[in-house]
């Protein structure tokens with residue numbers, strides 16, 4: 001499958017880039033003489049992107065992601081002159097937060113007469129940013145200058161690899177080329193959108209001596225895709241049985257076992273306001289759900305009797321009790337609230353916690369109670385992404401920082417409240433609210449989407465459904481419907497549960 005079709009951030013990022021490039025007139029058709037002397041029927045002019053701030057940002061961000069994913073170690077970012085300099089500047093300053101260096105094509109005849117400008121020490125390791133790579137010659141020239149100054153450069157990140165031998169030539173010289181796009185993806189995109197005909201495709205491939213056999217048409221929409229709706233991690237979900245045996249988190253072992261036994265990845269959010277209503281629906285829902293979520297502070301007659309009955313139901317019907325308090329204070333206050341009037345730590349299996357308060361207010365405090373056998377509380381779900389429109393959890397870096405806290409404290413943090421799969425650690429579970437099969441919004445900030453999008457596209461594990469069930473006159477039918485659709489979507493790629 002072409003990477004252009006991937007239902008991942010990476011795939012969507014490439015599609016968005018190409019869509020915007022096409023609109024920005026980057027692809028020109030006619031007869032062009034290339035630097036090598038070759039006559040080409042296509043000219044890819046990435047300098048056109050400078051005139052479109054969004055595109056400049058998108059490319060720089062995508063290059064920065066490529067750098068991060070590669071795991072390359074470096075102290076500075078060097079732009080290969082001249083066309084790559086804007087991307088290198090934005091990537092270094094805005095996204096990678098590393099010093100920018102530039103190399104001159106010829107030394108100045110006055111002043112410092114330096115060839116390399118910027119902050120560096122001999123022995124420093126740099127990454128190179130380039131726009132288009134054809135033969136790799138310009139990069140090797142730059143590497144020569146850097147090596148003479150005692151600098152190390154073994155990774156180059158480019159926007160487009162024209163696949164005309166550059167990658168291998170660089171590799172032979174000890175330099176790894178990482179590219180956002182290659183010529184094959186570009187031609188597939190242009191052919192699929194109709195910008196290039198069958199005849200043109202063959203003409204380009206022949207003129208550039210490319211080793212491609214036949215054009216491939218893929219399904220490409222015109223619309224720019226919203227990257228925030230796609231998983232943060234590219235790898236596929238691990239089968240549930242494997243996750244159950246791999247995880248050391250006791251709560252997740254239990255959750256995964258309940259899910260497999262009941263064939264359910266449905267958590268019901270019962271946002272009713274009286275104990276009787278909550279308990280009545282919990283009893284009806286018990287056989288179909290793996291968890292029941294409540295907001296204890298919304299229950300007007302909340303009492304110890306209520307929690308006693310709820311825990312009895314949970315024990316008898318094998319579901320997890322989830323109190324959605326969203327703790328977000330100092331560690332000390334969190335502790336007081338967990339043990340306070342509603343004694344949450346005594347009856348809830350899992351609670352939600354905001355990451356905004358920082359690791360020290362979360363991990364230690366919750367660990368204390370989770371490890372104390374006097375309390376039922378066994379885990380924490382960190383809020384990585386809220387489902388509400390305009391949520392500040394979408395601010396740059398918020399979700400990533402939340403994920404880091406969770407990944408470092410997997411004994412207490414059992415997973416996330418999120419919209420898309422956010423971590424590659426298979427023992428962390430992704431619970432997702434904002435699911436409704438019959439409505440899109442409640443006009444009070446909530447945003448709903450369907451089960452397939454939540455489980456299949458966005459790779460969540462568990463759906464949290466509230467009004468899709470609680471507002472229905474036929475809750476049992478709805479419970480069966482959500483449970484079936486969500487389980488089928490999860491089990492589709494998981495032989496261990498079929």
Ligand SMILES: O=c1ccn([C@@H]2O[C@H](COP(=O)(O)O)[C@@H](O)[C@H]2O)c(=O)[nH]1
Nearest residue numbers: 269385386387388433434446465466467
């Ligand atoms: O981002 C979030 C976090 C929590 N919720 C909670 O989930 C349920 C959803 O109920 P619906 O009726 O399906 O909207 C509700 O209890 C919220 O407090 C969320 O929706 N989004």
